[in-house]
Amino acid sequence: MNRLELEAQKAELAALAPELLERPKAETGPKELPPLPDAVEGNVVLRLAPYPSGPLHIGNARAFVLNDAYAKRYRGKLLLVFDDTIGSEEKPLLPEAFDQVKEGLDWAGVEYHEVLYKSDRIPIHYEWGERLIATGEAYVCECDAETLRRNRETALACVHRSQDVDETLAMWKAMLAGTYGEGEAVVRLKTDVAHPNPAFRDRVLFRVAEREHPRVGARYRVWPMLEFSWAVDDHLLGVTHVIRGKDLIMEDLMETRIWDLLEVARRPRFVHFGILRFKDLELSKSRYRREIAEGRLTGIDDPRTWSLQSLMRRGIRPAALREFVLSFGLSQSDIEVAAETLYAENRKRIDKDANRYFFVPEPVPIAIEGLPPVSSVKAPLHPDFPGRGERTLPVDGKVAVARADFEKFRGQEVRLKDFCNVRLDRPARFLSMENRDIPKIQWVDHGVTTVVLMPSGFESRGLAEPAVADLRVDTVVQFERVGFVRIDRVSRAEVRACFAHR
RNA sequence: GCUCCCGUAGUCUAGUGGCCAAGGAUAGAAGCCUCUCGAGCUUCUGACACGGGUUCAAAUCCCGUCGGGAGCACCA
Numbered sequence: 001m002n003r004l005e006l007e008a009q010k011a012e013l014a015a016l017a018p019e020l021l022e023r024p025k026a027e028t029g030p031k032e033l034p035p036l037p038d039a040v041e042g043n044v045v046l047r048l049a050p051y052p053s054g055p056l057h058i059g060n061a062r063a064f065v066l067n068d069a070y071a072k073r074y075r076g077k078l079l080l081v082f083d084d085t086i087g088s089e090e091k092p093l094l095p096e097a098f099d100q101v102k103e104g105l106d107w108a109g110v111e112y113h114e115v116l117y118k119s120d121r122i123p124i125h126y127e128w129g130e131r132l133i134a135t136g137e138a139y140v141c142e143c144d145a146e147t148l149r150r151n152r153e154t155a156l157a158c159v160h161r162s163q164d165v166d167e168t169l170a171m172w173k174a175m176l177a178g179t180y181g182e183g184e185a186v187v188r189l190k191t192d193v194a195h196p197n198p199a200f201r202d203r204v205l206f207r208v209a210e211r212e213h214p215r216v217g218a219r220y221r222v223w224p225m226l227e228f229s230w231a232v233d234d235h236l237l238g239v240t241h242v243i244r245g246k247d248l249i250m251e252d253l254m255e256t257r258i259w260d261l262l263e264v265a266r267r268p269r270f271v272h273f274g275i276l277r278f279k280d281l282e283l284s285k286s287r288y289r290r291e292i293a294e295g296r297l298t299g300i301d302d303p304r305t306w307s308l309q310s311l312m313r314r315g316i317r318p319a320a321l322r323e324f325v326l327s328f329g330l331s332q333s334d335i336e337v338a339a340e341t342l343y344a345e346n347r348k349r350i351d352k353d354a355n356r357y358f359f360v361p362e363p364v365p366i367a368i369e370g371l372p373p374v375s376s377v378k379a380p381l382h383p384d385f386p387g388r389g390e391r392t393l394p395v396d397g398k399v400a401v402a403r404a405d406f407e408k409f410r411g412q413e414v415r416l417k418d419f420c421n422v423r424l425d426r427p428a429r430f431l432s433m434e435n436r437d438i439p440k441i442q443w444v445d446h447g448v449t450t451v452v453l454m455p456s457g458f459e460s461r462g463l464a465e466p467a468v469a470d471l472r473v474d475t476v477v478q479f480e481r482v483g484f485v486r487i488d489r490v491s492r493a494e495v496r497a498c499f500a501h502r
Numbered sequence: 503g504c505u506c507c508c509g510u511a512g513u514c515u516a517g518u519g520g521c522c523a524a525g526g527a528u529a530g531a532a533g534c535c536u537c538u539c540g541a542g543c544u545u546c547u548g549a550c551a552c553g554g555g556u557u558c559a560a561a562u563c564c565c566g567u568c569g570g571g572a573g574c575a576c577c578a
Binding site for chain 1: 504505506507508509512513514515516527528529536537538539540541542570571572573574575576577578
């Protein structure tokens, strides 16, 4: 407030508390995550709970990166627990998703110490469910979904709520025995039918589903809901901290409520992070899955899915993804970030490694008149590291340049980079060899057919210099003035590359 | 509407009562360098949502307003 009297304030402070003036400047080290509440080094147990409806995508990154980072930081344990309860019609389980999820996590450098499946633990959930029913705090409700919803809206208790425990227990057995069909009975927790949050009014804990499960088939027809299965498993598995998105905040309250009723003492702490969104991107596993099935996307590594597999394919480094995600910290505010930020992080890592090559999209063949006899020229593999060597570009007087360059520079003097200066036209006229300060464009001679798959799904076709055909698959290179790409496939007929970013 | 959460530059973030006339990253601008529109170097633009309080001192604590978000499924 009193900026003008800063000196006066300092003087006063010196009188009041001189030590405050001498606090050392905080050192600006590498960014660290805030500590986890009550975390004890070596004693932290975290869990990752993917729902296997498809491969993990970039929108899931916050969950697995944070859990992994904290597990490592505290030298704790990270459990990979597939949350494969039966799901819903709209959100079905996908048998191949289990491996796809692991593949993505492995790529991302996530170290999980144990793999568990919810679907293996159903009998345990039954047992605890029965214990809960025995307390009288849960009941089997035969209302249909519509009635249930209406009652919830109007804060009304249904007749089932006041059944006695024995009757409920009998109904529960009947549920397990298969007396009830899908939608005919659920187990509900007595919270409060008039709870201010309607979502909280007597939540469903178990329901009947007759769908087949990809791992356990038709063995079970009664399936627990997320909050109940986690209340049981977080406790039994000794999870110390649940790090989850804040979209799951209500589940904390449910889990806590269940622990209270079952008198469970050992409970994890909850930590939440905000929703991560990408500008101009709407991520949805179920939608990608549908579009892949319809052939509108080419597969789980189609760049348009933003799956971890697709990032891998584009040459995004796992470390870049990790840094990118960690830079958001653990804040509860929702964030919307541009993919460009991830690219900047990745560019830092690949620029030094990526050798340079020429690629011309939409090639226009051009003969050069008056060219002195040359059979090849050399160009550095990387301009910043001359010691890395050179590549050889063969020349026989008929080059190809990009249509965009041709149209832009037609009739003007340009330099075919690392080669010669010409007046660009069809044909082009040779001018001189020496490097002049005029626009440089890329060119190829004896080019190899090359396709660059763009993030939009568009395939940019063109010609690359011959050396590109000798690159190993998985190499990340830069096509000059185009961008960084990862070599995806090399065959006699063509080279295919995936575009990473500029 | 109800419950809960969050508001620092275009975006993301540091900051937990004095070191902050607010630091970093990214994006943007200018220049240098470079046989790429990449990288590198230099410089610049740009923020504490608002209003009250508490205090010698507030981005930081309290209250209110405004704004944004999440959840409100027999999905996870």
